[in-house]
Amino acid sequence: MEIVMSCQPSSIQVAGVVITQDAHGRYSLNDLHRAAGAELRHQPSNFLRLDATREMVAALTRSSDLRNGPVESIRGGPNQGTYVCEDLVYDYAMWVSAEFRVKVIQVFKTHQRGSSLAPVAPAFAVPKTLPEALRLAADLAEQVEAQQAQLVAQKPDVDLARRYLDSEGRDRCLLDAATALCIPPNTFYAALESEGFCYRRPGLNRKKKKKNRLLPHAEFVTKGYLVNRARLAKGAKGVERDVGQTMVTRAGMAFFHHRFAHLSTRQPEQLALLDA
Structure with missing residues (x-):
């Protein structure tokens, strides 16, 4: 049975690649693979077959901290791919290289600081008039449209990687x-x-x-x-x-x-x- 799951917009980018999140906040391992250079040896299926990865998945599954499973694979549909929790994101990045792990950690820390509930100055001036509010709404809409355009631009590469890098076919x-x-x-x-x-x-x-x-x-x-x-x-x-x-x-x-x-x-x- 095909699983249909919506994905939420993401502001996380690693090496210029938007890291898509599923409805439960897990991160696309396929996007991380592309951000790491899309080398055949680093494809997600190889990472998930590692004994260390399986042990980590089992430990996270037993943990009460996770309401949803640490790994979810979606077959078919526009959001197909493998999505993992943040702990496995770091494990995958370290498996690729220490340099890539440092890059991923820095991106996620920056994102978390930006999402902190601690009082911070607003990212934009609070509109005081109707024209200012309309201008702000238009600016935010442009930002969302630009991000969606980037995701669309990435889609051919994502489809290509799934067909040629994750394929079980022969040379x-x-x-x-x-x-x-x-x-x-x-x-x-x-x-x-x-x-x-x-x-x-x-x-x-x-x-x-x-x-x-x-x-x-x-x-x-x-x-x-x-x-x-x-x-x-x-x-x-x-x-x-x-x-x-x-x-x-x-x-x-x-x-x-x-x-x-x-x-x-x-x-x-x-x-x-x-x-x-």
């Missing part, structure tokens, strides 16, 4: 990758070669009388964007032989989505919503 061959990215295959191949992601051995394939296949440069294999997979192929006489094949990883799909967006035959927001 894609270059043809499948080009199709998913809505880039003509020959255009995609040429871009990979001209921009230095792949190369071809000199000369022609004597048997097929065409260019040698594309091979990934080691730099982008190390970064996790491309990989050279070995596979068996049958020759004309039915003899199997090892044939390498350049594949695009999930992280590579996300990278090339941004790098080659100008080559796509669709708009970026449409591309982000394509089925994997």
